Amino acid sequence: MKFVMFYHSLYSDWNHGNAHFLRGIVKELKKRGHEVDVYEPEGGWSLNNLIKDHGAEKLDEFRKYYPTLNPQFYNPDKKLNYEGILGNADVVIVHEWNSPELVAEIGKKKKEYGYKLLFHDTHHRAVSDEESMGKYDFSNYDGALVFGEIIRKIYQDKKWVDKVWTWHEAADADLFKPNRDEEKEGDLVWIGNWGDNERTEELMEFLIEPVKELGIKAKVYGVRYPEKAQQALKDAGIEYGGWLPNYKVPEVFAKYKVTVHVPRRPYVEMLPGIPTIRPFEALSCGIPIICSPWEDAENLFTPGEDYLLAKDGNAMSYRISEVLKSAQLAQSLSENGRETILEKHTCAHRVDELEQIIDEIESPLADEMKINNGK
DSSP: OEEEEEOSOSSOOTTOTHHHHHHHHHHHHHHTTOEEEEEEETTOHHHHHHHHHHOTHHHHHHHHHOTTOOOEEEOTTSOOOHHHHHTTOSEEEEETTSOHHHHHHHHHTHHHHTOEEEEEEOSSHHHHOHHHHTTOOOTTOSEEEESSHHHHHHHHHHTOSSOEEEOOOOBOTTTSOOOTTSOOOOSEEEEOOOOTTSSHHHHIIIIIHHHHHHTOOEEEEOSOOOHHHHHHHHHTTEEEOOOOOGGGHHHHHTTOSEEEEOOOHHHHHTOTTOOOHHHHHHHHHTOOEEEOSOOOTTOOSOBTTTBEEOSSHHHHHHHHHHHHHOHHHHHHHHHHHHHHHHHHOBHHHHHHHHHHHHHHSOOHHHHHHHHHTTO
């Protein structure tokens, strides 16, 4: 099959977490012999920020890690060559970062070219910004892929689109894998962006204060850390590493003994059950992970075996200390987490699911033939 996908960026993961999952999915589709074209807009904010801060040479580095991926660019200010882009497509997937105008236009072209058409939602806008979701025209879409069961129910309740499938994110387990023999450089590492004040208090309670209290060697990677946040890290003795390309994450995890997961507030309060991509990748890398409170409403993992939970900052300090002191506990978490990913949360599993979903959708041409035949 030929897949055509419209996303914000495949090249850049600068403050753009969806690139992580997309890369793994495209790799897996290509591995299975599918033809895949990924289109991203010229001048996209994520890629622009990446090049501005770190230079265009980072694109060459990306190609070394993902030699089979070759994203295409289009000018969002000009009319697209829809025949050239969509004419031979079997499946088209449009991500929610795209403009309502592009979403609608690709929908209108569906009948002309006969592809199956899906919308892909990987954000909390369905509950945090319902007004923006109302601007999308899904009238020609076969359905939506959403990254959590609670989002699926919202789509159904709002009747935004006829069919909705839960399609969780997952780890590219070939890239995100353990390297337990790597010599350790420190105790704790956290990889994540500051988060537009969506988890400022939580990062103080579950990351910065525990590290300060324990006096352990820690490092934090991410972008959009304001001066006040960087000062808080410094006061706690935490080294700030700035942006880290996501393909380098496995190498960094291998050099530390434990990490933490601190989900953004919208996911904890409004979207329980959606862990986002980071825990999948950490578990896949086999690094012990301790989570601030979140509800695994869909039973994706096994708390206490795959990861530990900390109900507050004091509990987080205790749990971190526990993992650092007990090689047996650390090894158990590492092995269980990796095993759970390999059993049910790899990008290969998600492509299996995607292929099944596509099989469920009858092509527009088949529908038209039924009508013409009086069925």
